[in-house]
Every structure is written in C-alpha cells, then in structure tokens.
Amino acid sequence: MPSRSPLARPGRRLSVAPRVHLGGRFMPLLLIAAFLTLLAASPAGAHDGADAVLARPAALAADAPLVAVSGTVIDLVVEDRISNKTLRYVALRLDDGQSIALVGSGLEDLPTGARAEAIGRSAGDTLFVTDTHPLPDSRAPSAQVKQAPTTTQVEGTLTIVHADDFARGHGRYDLVVIGDDGHATPMKVAVIPDSVRRGMRVIASGSKAADGFSLDTSTITIVAMPAPTFDPVATAPTTNNVLVMPIRFTDTANEPFTPTQINTEFQTNVGPYYQEVSYGLQLLNITVACLPPASAGNCAANTSPGGWLKGLDSVTKLPIGTPASCNFTAIGQAADTAATQAGYNLANYKNRYYVMPSNNACGWAGLAYIGFPYQAWSNAVNALWVYGHELGHNFTLWHAGSLYCPGQVIGGSCSVNEYGDPFDVMGNVRTMHFNSMQKSVLNWIPATSVKTQSSGTATYTLSPIESPGQATYAVKIPASASRTYWIEFRQPIGFDAALSGLPNLGAQVRVSFPFDYPCTNCGGDDTEFLDMTPATANNFSDGTLLAGQSYTDSSNGITISAISASATALTVQVTVPGGAATTTTLASAPNPSTVGANVTFTTTVTGTNPTGTVAFKDGGASIAACSAVALVGSGNSRTAACTTNTLTAGVHSIVATYSGDAANATSSSAALSQTVNGATSTTGIGSSLTPSTAGTSVTFTATVSGTAPTGTVNFKDGATSIAGCAAAALTGSGNIRTATCATSSLSVATHSISAVYSGDATNNGSTSTTLSQVVNKATSTTALSSSANPSVTGANVTFTASVTGSNPTGSVNFTDGGSSLAGCAAVALTGSGNTRSAQCSTSALTAATHSIVANYSGDASNTASASSALSQVVNSSGGSVNVALAANGGVASASSTYVAPGYAFPVAAVNNGDRAGLNWGNGGGWNDATADAFPDWVQINFNGTQTINQVIVYTLQDNYANPVDPPATLTFTQYGVTDFQVQGWNGAAWVTLGAVSGNNLVKRTVSFAAFSTNRIRINITAALASYSRITEIEAWTPGSMPPGTTLASSLNPARVNQVVSFTATVTGISPTGSVAFTRNGSAIAGCTAVALSGSGNSRTAQSTTSFAATGTYSIDGEQDVALEANPVAADAVGVLAGEQRLQRAGERSIIG
Incomplete structure (x- = not known):
C-alpha cells in the first residue's frame, strides 16, 4: 500500500484505481483519465482512431492535496519510427502489486528497477509528480522486482479489447497485438501510452508473462500508422454474418442454457434490436453453431450431449480443459477449432461471438474487441443487455x-x-x-x-x-x-x-x-x-x-x-454566442464522373462578407488537399472549389462545411450525391491443356485488363463455379493482371469455361468469352500379381489386379486362358485414389501352367485395360518347395556386402539356384564387408507367409575356382562359415529354429519342426578367413510326399570282416541323383556317390562294405537328388541315420 506522507492530510490515503486480475497479474486500469489525448477531435473523429480514450487527465489545481507513494520504478519505452521519436513512460509498482503512472519533470533520472518515493497530486491512476526520492531496497531478494529480460517479440496490428464488469460498475481495456497469422497476444504494460492508436503496425518486445499467454512488454515499436482502410464504418445498408459459438470444456460442470435458448435470444432480441436502431441499415445474419438439428456435417462428433461445442486443442484436435487465468484468446481459439472441425468456414463470418459457461477467473460478464477483429465473449449470460452491448464494442463504440x-x-x-x-x-x-x-x-x-x-x-x-x-x-x-x-x-x-x-x-x-x-x-x-x-x-x-x-x-x-x-x-x-447565420450550398461538375478523372466541387457561402475556409468531406472523411480551402471573391456571397481525381467507383456523399469567422457562424451544405463510374475492364481466358484427360490437372488463366485492376475472378463451368475457384485473386502489377484456377475435377465431356471478373473500386466487372475444354477419358493400366507362384493343386491362390487411372471405378474380369475364373468375372474395385485393386481367390486350378489375365472394364472417366498375361505354375500337391529361391519370390538382404573395384559379391547370389558358387568374386556368392567382426547375417523374405521345416546353407568351397555341386560330405578347411543359427520371424522377434557350431561341411542341412513365417535369417557368429561367405540358402516346405531316404542293413548285427550291404530307398517324385554312404561320419570307400536305380517315385542305391572290429557304427545315407518330374521340389534332400552292431565269432546276435 502507499506510504503515509507528511504532506498528505492527516488520515487521508491516496485514492488508487481498483485493479482487475487479468491473466495472472494485476493490471492498472489506466483509462479515460489515464493520459492527455493527442488529438482534440470531434467524437466521430475519435472513433476514426477508436482510441482517443488513451488520454492523460488534466493536471490538478495547485491547491490539491499532496500525497506520497513508494514502490519500484517500472517503465515502457515507445519507439516511434514514423516520427523518429522515443518516449519513456514511467510508473511505480506499489508493494501490493498495483501500479500508478507518473507524470512530471525529472522522471528520466529514475532508473528502472530502483526503489523510489514520489510526491505529487493524484488523479485516478496518475500522479502528477512534484518531487521524487530514491529509497533503499530493504526487502528480501525474493520480493525485489527485477526487470525481465527481453526474450520475445511479436509483430502485428495493435488492437484494444474491452472487459465489462457490470456487477462492480466499471470496465477495463487492454492492448492486444494481432499477428499476421491471426494469433492474439495481450500485452501487460507499466503504462498504457497515449502515443499509440488502434490499427498501428507495431512490434512489442518483452518476456513471456507468468500466465503463459500474455507478454510483459518493455518496448513498443511503432512501424506504421493505421491504414486508411483499417476498421472502416460499413457503408449502409450492410449485413454482418455472425457465428455464435456456445463453448464448453472437459471440466465444465454444467451448461447454463441450451443452444436453442441462445438462438431464441439472438433471433428474437439481438437481431431485431440492431435492425431497429439502425433503421434497417445494419442487419445481423446470425448462426448458432450446431443448433439442433445441426446443419454442419460433423456437429455430432464435436458437441456435447447438450449441443455445446467441445473446446478442442488447435493441434491435436482433442478436447481440453478450461484455459487457465481466463485466457480469452485460448477460449476463442478452442471454439474456432471446434467449429471448423464441425464443418464451419470461419472466413464466412465477420463477427464471432463466444458464449461461455460460468468462469469465475474472468471477473467480467462480457468482453469484446473495439472493432477489429470483431470478436466478443459472454460469461454465463444469455441476454440482450450483454450481447447487444458487446456487439456495440465490435462496432467501435465505447x-x-x-x-x-x-x-x-x-x-x-x-x-x-x-x-x-x-x-x-x-x-x-x-x-x-x-x-x-x-x-x-x-x-x-x-x-x-x-x-x-x-x-x-x-x-x-x-x-x-x-x-x-x-x-x-x-x-x-x-x-x-x-x-x-x-x-x-x-x-x-x-x-x-x-x-x-x-x-x-x-x-x-x-x-x-x-x-x-x-x-x-x-x-x-x-x-x-x-x-x-x-x-x-x-x-x-x-x-x-x-x-x-x-x-x-x-x-x-x-x-x-x-x-x-x-x-x-x-x-x-x-x-x-457568435456571428450571423450563414448558408452553404454545393455543386459538382461533371456528375456523373469516371474513376481517375477530375471532378470539381464548388461551394457558395452566403453571409456577411464571409471569410475563412471550407472543408470538403466524402462520407465524413476530408478529401485530400480539400480540408481547408479558402473562400475567394467579394461581397456577401463567396466561393471555394475542390478538384480531385481520387474518388473510387460508387455513389459518394459530399458535404461542404464552412468554418465561420468573427462575424459569421459556421454552416454546412446539404449532402451532394456524386456518382463515379468505374473504368471499363476486359477479361480473357486460356487453358494450359486442351484436350485434357479426366483426373489430370488443367489450369485456366484469366487475364484482366483495366486500370490497375484488383479483386477476384470467378471461374465457371457453364453456370456453376468451379470448386475452389469462385474467388481467385488477381496477381501481378500494372494494368494487366491475371488469376488462375487449377482443377482436376472436370468430368469426361466438353465443358464451357468462362471467367467473371468481379470489378473493384476503380474497374467495372467483365466476363470472358466461353472456352471449350474437352476432357477425354484417362488411360488406365492394369497390373496383375499372384500370392503364390508356383502353387500346388488344391491350394488357394489369390490374384490381385491393380488398376491405375483417374479414381477408377468399375470391375475386373479374371480369366484363365480366355475363360473367366469361377466367381471372378466382375470383381469390383476397392480402395481410394488413382490406384485401386480387385482380388480373385481360387483353389480350382489344375496342375499345369495357366495364363491368367485381369481385364478392367473401364468407367465414365477411364478407358478399359488388360494386364499382361501372368504364367501361374500349379504343381501336383505333395512336393516340397524351396520358398527362398528368387524364382519363387524370395528376396535376399544382408548386414553388409563387400565392395571392391573389379569384384562383385551380391547378396542376390544366395538364392539364385547356384549352390556351387560359380564365378566367385564375380557374382558367384556373398561376402560380408566387416572383417573379423561378428555377427553377420543374411535375410531372405518370402513371397508371403510360408511353412518350412528345413534350411540348407551352402558355404564357399576350398577349390572355389573350380567348384562342384556340393554333395553332403564335401568339407572345407579355408573359407567356410563354422557357427551360425537359422532364425525365423514370428511377427515380433527372431526365433532360433536350429543352431550349428564347429561346422566343416560346405552343404549344411538344418531340420526342425514345421514353422510358419514370412522370412528367415542366417545369423553367422564365426567363419574362417575373417569373412562370412555363402553361395546359396534354401528353405524347404514340408510335403505330403516329401523326398526322403530310408536305410536298411542286410545283416544287423554282423560279424567282423563279414560283408554287409546297405540299401538306401529314396522316395519323392521320380527321384534321380545319388546317395553318399558314411560310417561314423567318414565316407565308405567307393560309396560316396551311388546312383539311384529303379523307376517311379521310390528308387534305391546300395553300398557294400565290411567291418574290421567289433562295435556299434553309425551309418548315414544322404541323398542328393534332382527331381526332374517336379521342378518345384528339385534339389530336395533326405538323410537317414542307422546303427550297425558287430559281434565276435561265437557271440550271440544282438538286434540293434
């Protein structure tokens, strides 16, 4: 509170303006009496700036009591780039958080942030200072006021927002900067300066306030004066579209009234009020957002059960709680977002009115901008006395x-x-x-x-x-x-x-x-x-x-x-008191006139030898260079003339006002209606592409010739505006300017396109001749793919046709050799956009190679098309399939690939069907790029999900320069992979299906329980000669008649040196090839590649040998076959292990 002063009357305290809490900080209510007005204007003139209320009170009489106050010096600097002046406004922030403006000499010596006592005479929130004294700051550091650093700048148009606290009988106003993006930033200032005006272009500098949305402003830089067209009073009659938005939040306890009740108040009282008081010159076209039954398309999803809009976050579009500290800008933004989501185009509404449920943090019943941007709020009140009052502020009234x-x-x-x-x-x-x-x-x-x-x-x-x-x-x-x-x-x-x-x-x-x-x-x-x-x-x-x-x-x-x-x-x-009455008359020539041409207004003033000047005004605004034209002539009737060529097209109300002199009273003429016709314009139109095709963008260009034409062009197809092109703005400079319309929505037909120029204040509107735009059907293409190729009889195969065109519709006929597949003669396209698909699933294909074609029917916008023939191979069921093979859709990738000039080690070589690794170093196999760094991996993605139970890994042979198709017994000593895991993907992670360590086989087979997956990975953890090297990887599916090998002994147990015959029986599809016989892992002499014999699907191979010592022997027969009758199952292998036991002479036979 202010300190007592020996200069003040005993018992008297300084009367300081009440404060209203706004956005988390107390603001001084520096209002009508806050500052001296800069402009001594008539009331209408005051509204031209709409802020002549930014005025300092007149200094008090010398006998007014002196008071003293103490606090911390705060200030606001206004840099006026227009007049090249810098003004510093000084105030004291009292210890209770309130502020009082200081006016007087010597204030420039008060440093910002210092403690001081000021003595003077108070008027409201202003102290006319007679003396100041520095004070020590004895408060705790936490209570000391420090000047906030300048960290933030906002630039835009300066506006004023007004809050009405009817309950306490006073209001307040605050400065707000509206950025070019429409974002509003309220300013907290030490003093509301008398040097600013609504509509100015300003840069506000300061730091973000504690409330999170206001700016603690230290400097206001005036960049430009208000534009002449800023916030003009509308030419009557006019209709304002008003969007009323009842807005609630996730923490709203209740909705005080229904949208229907709000609509009733606006339609029966607010609208009729403005129609009556304006004599029908100002009408309101009022829309209550999402009024049941809601007309906007998405109202149901964006309103509460009671019909109020749900306040939405502008980014996430999700409902939010009530913005803190009565952040009216955030409340409005949440309502705007909800209304937009509900289907309303805010650009169609000049006025936006936000109806809120009760918000005790606000301290007002209504709040509104003075004019631009024409927004208003009410706090839990549904009545004309608030709605009509706040809209009055939007119309620039105080x-x-x-x-x-x-x-x-x-x-x-x-x-x-x-x-x-x-x-x-x-x-x-x-x-x-x-x-x-x-x-x-x-x-x-x-x-x-x-x-x-x-x-x-x-x-x-x-x-x-x-x-x-x-x-x-x-x-x-x-x-x-x-x-x-x-x-x-x-x-x-x-x-x-x-x-x-x-x-x-x-x-x-x-x-x-x-x-x-x-x-x-x-x-x-x-x-x-x-x-x-x-x-x-x-x-x-x-x-x-x-x-x-x-x-x-x-x-x-x-x-x-x-x-x-x-x-x-x-x-x-x-x-x-004053002189004799006068009369003023007004005439013009020519009338009507043309934009840009001179027109002369002549006024005649009759009085007693009148002198002085005449002000010529157009609709209340002075005509340039004609605000004080001196009377000429002699006698009791004298004249003044004003010549101008600045009048825009339209009807102007011109009035001449005589200033009066010592002997003559002022007088004004009757209003003269001056008609100004616009300049003639012409409009031409051209097309970027004709003929065009459906779905293809074509750009129409309108060329408008006139007198520096502005405005918009409406592009029409026949009598209907083309979507998005009803108001295309003219661009360019000079007397010839253009507007464009790009569209891809024209249907197949011949269209009559025209461009209609709207005209502007200078130019009359005009319409182009009609352009014939031919739109042909788009050329479609059809591609065909198979879910499994080759497939087996009885298995389901899905053919997918992808049709590309202009949003194609219609159907696809899937044929096999020219005949429609059952149930697939007219499969409808699905999806969206320019590429859509149709599918045909069948399990009826016979074992053969089928020629499948997808035939697209075409539609109104697209031509018909057919795919290339797809050769679908269907094998007899039961054969095992190598699904890793590239020919079967397998795609290989690797952790790294060695690259060196003149060499090639592509990962694609591991599933190309070459197991030997021919041409190693030139495409014969894969070599990783990370020497002595493990693990390395090779991954193969299948053509869809497959069920496998066996993987074979082929590594580099020692004699890689002359490699052979490796049999199961071929070993390596120089370059092969020694440790690895076979892994399958389960949809979330890699699963180890089998692990190998200490490997020395060029061809290593890993079998496991059947596993369904869409990819496998060979994860290598050790290899010889620093690098991982692989020539081929195979992944085999189980079949109902898998290639396999059974092994039988002619004599088991047998005796030492007794000849024993081993017979391997291989089953498959007409298997050929050979069988390798091993004993305890070592090849049996002469039996490393015994050719199969016989015919049909079961064939045999034999090995004869003897044993020199007693014991139990492990006999293996590994089959390496080429199943020529079933190419899909070619290279399948089978392995069977058995035990052979031997007895000494005279021992009993043991069955092993």
Whole structure:
C-alpha cells in the first residue's frame, strides 16, 4: 500500500484505481483519465482512431492535496519510427502489486528497477509528480522486482479489447497485438501510452508473462500508422454474418442454457434490436453453431450431449480443459477449432461471438474487441443487455455514461458513472437505442440530420430518434474544446418502450468525448448523460429537459430551451454566442464522373462578407488537399472549389462545411450525391491443356485488363463455379493482371469455361468469352500379381489386379486362358485414389501352367485395360518347395556386402539356384564387408507367409575356382562359415529354429519342426578367413510326399570282416541323383556317390562294405537328388541315420 506522507492530510490515503486480475497479474486500469489525448477531435473523429480514450487527465489545481507513494520504478519505452521519436513512460509498482503512472519533470533520472518515493497530486491512476526520492531496497531478494529480460517479440496490428464488469460498475481495456497469422497476444504494460492508436503496425518486445499467454512488454515499436482502410464504418445498408459459438470444456460442470435458448435470444432480441436502431441499415445474419438439428456435417462428433461445442486443442484436435487465468484468446481459439472441425468456414463470418459457461477467473460478464477483429465473449449470460452491448464494442463504440454534479447539471465537484446512461444499451440500465452521437458515428443517421449550432440563435424541430427516415434527429453544440453538447428527442417506440413510464416530452442532453469531467478508473465513454433535473439526486431516469424548461451553460453562454413537444416532434431553441447565420450550398461538375478523372466541387457561402475556409468531406472523411480551402471573391456571397481525381467507383456523399469567422457562424451544405463510374475492364481466358484427360490437372488463366485492376475472378463451368475457384485473386502489377484456377475435377465431356471478373473500386466487372475444354477419358493400366507362384493343386491362390487411372471405378474380369475364373468375372474395385485393386481367390486350378489375365472394364472417366498375361505354375500337391529361391519370390538382404573395384559379391547370389558358387568374386556368392567382426547375417523374405521345416546353407568351397555341386560330405578347411543359427520371424522377434557350431561341411542341412513365417535369417557368429561367405540358402516346405531316404542293413548285427550291404530307398517324385554312404561320419570307400536305380517315385542305391572290429557304427545315407518330374521340389534332400552292431565269432546276435 502507499506510504503515509507528511504532506498528505492527516488520515487521508491516496485514492488508487481498483485493479482487475487479468491473466495472472494485476493490471492498472489506466483509462479515460489515464493520459492527455493527442488529438482534440470531434467524437466521430475519435472513433476514426477508436482510441482517443488513451488520454492523460488534466493536471490538478495547485491547491490539491499532496500525497506520497513508494514502490519500484517500472517503465515502457515507445519507439516511434514514423516520427523518429522515443518516449519513456514511467510508473511505480506499489508493494501490493498495483501500479500508478507518473507524470512530471525529472522522471528520466529514475532508473528502472530502483526503489523510489514520489510526491505529487493524484488523479485516478496518475500522479502528477512534484518531487521524487530514491529509497533503499530493504526487502528480501525474493520480493525485489527485477526487470525481465527481453526474450520475445511479436509483430502485428495493435488492437484494444474491452472487459465489462457490470456487477462492480466499471470496465477495463487492454492492448492486444494481432499477428499476421491471426494469433492474439495481450500485452501487460507499466503504462498504457497515449502515443499509440488502434490499427498501428507495431512490434512489442518483452518476456513471456507468468500466465503463459500474455507478454510483459518493455518496448513498443511503432512501424506504421493505421491504414486508411483499417476498421472502416460499413457503408449502409450492410449485413454482418455472425457465428455464435456456445463453448464448453472437459471440466465444465454444467451448461447454463441450451443452444436453442441462445438462438431464441439472438433471433428474437439481438437481431431485431440492431435492425431497429439502425433503421434497417445494419442487419445481423446470425448462426448458432450446431443448433439442433445441426446443419454442419460433423456437429455430432464435436458437441456435447447438450449441443455445446467441445473446446478442442488447435493441434491435436482433442478436447481440453478450461484455459487457465481466463485466457480469452485460448477460449476463442478452442471454439474456432471446434467449429471448423464441425464443418464451419470461419472466413464466412465477420463477427464471432463466444458464449461461455460460468468462469469465475474472468471477473467480467462480457468482453469484446473495439472493432477489429470483431470478436466478443459472454460469461454465463444469455441476454440482450450483454450481447447487444458487446456487439456495440465490435462496432467501435465505447460506453454511454452519466455525469453527476450535486445540485447542478454540470460544474463543481462531479463524478462519472461509466455505465450510467439509463437510455442506451451501451450503459447498463436498459436495453434501449444507441444515442444520436453513436448513431452518427456509425453512419446510421446522415450528416444532414445532425445540425451543428456554433453561434447565434436558431430553432430546430427534432423527430424521435426511434423513427426512420426523418430530416433532423439531433443538434450538436461545440461549446469548448472539452465540451460538446448533443440534443435529441426520444419516444416510447420499439426497444425504447420503457420511456412510456418516464418523462419523455422533452430533450435528452449529453456531452461527448473529450470531456470536462472524464471517467477515471473505468473503461471509457463515448457520451455522458446530463441530468436536467438535478434536484432529484442520483436519479437520471427523470433527466429529460421537458417542454417549457431551459438549461443555461453560464460558463459558455449557451442556452438550450425545450419550446414544445408532442409524440412526433420536439421544438428546441439554441442560443450560442457568435456571428450571423450563414448558408452553404454545393455543386459538382461533371456528375456523373469516371474513376481517375477530375471532378470539381464548388461551394457558395452566403453571409456577411464571409471569410475563412471550407472543408470538403466524402462520407465524413476530408478529401485530400480539400480540408481547408479558402473562400475567394467579394461581397456577401463567396466561393471555394475542390478538384480531385481520387474518388473510387460508387455513389459518394459530399458535404461542404464552412468554418465561420468573427462575424459569421459556421454552416454546412446539404449532402451532394456524386456518382463515379468505374473504368471499363476486359477479361480473357486460356487453358494450359486442351484436350485434357479426366483426373489430370488443367489450369485456366484469366487475364484482366483495366486500370490497375484488383479483386477476384470467378471461374465457371457453364453456370456453376468451379470448386475452389469462385474467388481467385488477381496477381501481378500494372494494368494487366491475371488469376488462375487449377482443377482436376472436370468430368469426361466438353465443358464451357468462362471467367467473371468481379470489378473493384476503380474497374467495372467483365466476363470472358466461353472456352471449350474437352476432357477425354484417362488411360488406365492394369497390373496383375499372384500370392503364390508356383502353387500346388488344391491350394488357394489369390490374384490381385491393380488398376491405375483417374479414381477408377468399375470391375475386373479374371480369366484363365480366355475363360473367366469361377466367381471372378466382375470383381469390383476397392480402395481410394488413382490406384485401386480387385482380388480373385481360387483353389480350382489344375496342375499345369495357366495364363491368367485381369481385364478392367473401364468407367465414365477411364478407358478399359488388360494386364499382361501372368504364367501361374500349379504343381501336383505333395512336393516340397524351396520358398527362398528368387524364382519363387524370395528376396535376399544382408548386414553388409563387400565392395571392391573389379569384384562383385551380391547378396542376390544366395538364392539364385547356384549352390556351387560359380564365378566367385564375380557374382558367384556373398561376402560380408566387416572383417573379423561378428555377427553377420543374411535375410531372405518370402513371397508371403510360408511353412518350412528345413534350411540348407551352402558355404564357399576350398577349390572355389573350380567348384562342384556340393554333395553332403564335401568339407572345407579355408573359407567356410563354422557357427551360425537359422532364425525365423514370428511377427515380433527372431526365433532360433536350429543352431550349428564347429561346422566343416560346405552343404549344411538344418531340420526342425514345421514353422510358419514370412522370412528367415542366417545369423553367422564365426567363419574362417575373417569373412562370412555363402553361395546359396534354401528353405524347404514340408510335403505330403516329401523326398526322403530310408536305410536298411542286410545283416544287423554282423560279424567282423563279414560283408554287409546297405540299401538306401529314396522316395519323392521320380527321384534321380545319388546317395553318399558314411560310417561314423567318414565316407565308405567307393560309396560316396551311388546312383539311384529303379523307376517311379521310390528308387534305391546300395553300398557294400565290411567291418574290421567289433562295435556299434553309425551309418548315414544322404541323398542328393534332382527331381526332374517336379521342378518345384528339385534339389530336395533326405538323410537317414542307422546303427550297425558287430559281434565276435561265437557271440550271440544282438538286434540293434
């Protein structure tokens, strides 16, 4: 709290403005009285900037009491690049967190962050400083205020948002930067500066505030002044599309009313209110988002059971909780995201209104931007007095207050009630008409209906402000720089019906901004209502100046008298000190005129030898170089002329206002309607491709010739706009500019394409001639694949046809040798996009090679097409298949591959069918690239999921220069792989199916239980000569008649040196080849390659030998066969191991 000062009156404390918590920090309410206005403008002029309320209060009288406050010095620097000036605004942040602005000399010596005491006279949140003293900072370090580092910059358009705390009777406003991407950043500032204006291009620098969404602003850099077109008052009549969004969040306890109740309030009260008070010049086309029955396509997924939009995160599009610290920007963004997801195009709505459930963190009932970007919020209130009020802010209005001066109308010690006007919705008493000053600002009443009385005595007849189409609504009296009277007449009509119970046959009198008695600690007023019956204290409802009564402003010599009144008219007489009355007339030549051509306005002022100047205005705005044209001529009638070529196409309301002089009063002409015709434009059209094909993008280019044409072009196909091309913007420079439309949605036909230029303020619209765009069918292609090729009889095979075209539809006929496969004569395409598929599954194919073709039927946009013939090999069932073979769809990859100039060790060599490794070093096999670094691996992906029970690994032979097709007994000593695992993929991890260590066989067979997988891996952990080397890998499926070998002995047990015959029986499909016989792992002499004999599917080979010692011997017969009758099962092998026992002579025979 402020410290006591010996200069202050005993017991008196400094009166400091109340604070409202916004976004996690207390902000000073530096409002109407905060600063001195830079522009002494009329009320309408104030609304041109819409922020003339950024004003400093006038300095207090010298006898006002002195007070002292202490705190920490904070500041705001405004760098104005337009005027090349830098301003520093200084304030004290008091120990309770509140702030007070400092005004006076010597403040530049106060360093930011220092502790200081300031002595002066207070006015609201401002202290007019007479003296300052530095103070030691005795607080704990944690409580000391440190200047936050500048870490963040935002650039964009400066706007003002206004919060209405009706319950406590005051509002506040804050500065917001709207970035080019639409993102809003509220600013927290030490002082709201008087050097900024809405619509300025600014860069705000500072650090991110503790609330996470505001900017603790240390510097505001003014980059550009507001554009002339910023926030213009709409030319009446106009209709605003308004999207009302009831928005709730995941933590919302309840929805206080239904969307239907909201819609009822808007449709029966809000819309009709604006239609009535604007005389039909401002209409509202109101849409309540997702109102049952919802018209938008995705409302059900984005609303609660009660019909309120679910607040969504703008990135994840998922529901979120209520944004903390009443982050109104995040609340609006969550609603915008939900509405967009529900199917609404926000660009179609000028005004967006967010209806919230109760949010106690906000401290306001309603909040709205003053004008741009035309957004408003309400907090758990569904009523016109909030909706109508906040939309009034969107229309750039501030508040309608009242001035209370005990015992008199105006003068002495007065106080202002920010919302005190009982006859205006911009107050907070009744939902009644905007007053005449506000209607004049919004162009709802013409300039000619407001009579300005600057001098002399005149009598006026006023019509009720509720009645449309009347000649005179108000009298405006500029009494002084800070006092302008507005006189109007009200009757109990329409939304003003409540006047029926109040005194109404008389004049209502208000003063407009700037004020003698500004509203301190509040959110800003346009007008202050004056109580013409001050004897009834604090009762403004009877404040009308009734017929027969007069009011005199003695300080300015002005008298206002209500002469007579009826239900349809009020007669008032106004006396203002000054010269004789004058008349001003206006003429133009030529009329109509053309854009860019000169037109001259000539005004004639009649008075008593009038002098001075004439201001020529177009719709209330001064015409360039014509704001003060001197009168010329002599006598009592003199003229002034204004020549301009800057008027845009359209009808302009031109008024000439004479300034007056010492002997003559000011006067204005009647409005002159100047018609300006646009320049003639021409539009041509061309196509990037004609004829084109369906689904292919074609670009149409419109070329518009005119006078620097702007605007848009509507590309039409016949009478219908092409999707996405209804408003293609013109680009380029000069008098010839272009717009383009790219589309791939034209159907097969001949289309009549035209381009319609919209015109702009300078150019008339125009339409091109018609262009004939021929669109032919797209050429389709069809590809065919098989799920298993070769396959076996009885097994299911799926053929997939992939058709590529322009979003193809229709069906595919699968044929085998020209005849349709059963059930596959017309299989519909499925999928999306330009490539779609159809499938045919069959298990009826016979053992043979089948010629399969997929025939696409075509459709309205695509030609028919047929695939190339696919040769489907179907083998008799029962044969084992090497599914690793590349010819069977196997694809090999490896952990690494050795690369050296002049050599080739491709991994593709391990499944090409060459087991010997012919041409080693030149494509004969695979060699890894990591010497002495293990493991290495080779992986083979199958053509789909396969069931296997045997894998054979072939490694490099010692005599690799002259290799042989390795038999099962061939060993190596130099280059082979010694340790490895055979692994299969189970869908989530590799599973070891078999492991080998200490291997010395060139051909190593690993058998295991049947396992289904779509890939295998040989994981090598050791090998000779530093590298892993593999010539071939085979993976075999089990069959119903697998190639296999059985082994029988002619004599078992046998005796030493007794001849024993071993017979190997090989079963398969007409097997050929040889059998290798081994004893305890060593070859039996003369039996390493015994050829099979016999015929049919079972054939034999024999080995004869004897044994020199007793014991038990392990006899192996390993078959190496070529099954010529079944190529799929070629190279299958079978191994059988048996025991042979021998006895000494005389021993009993033991059956082994």
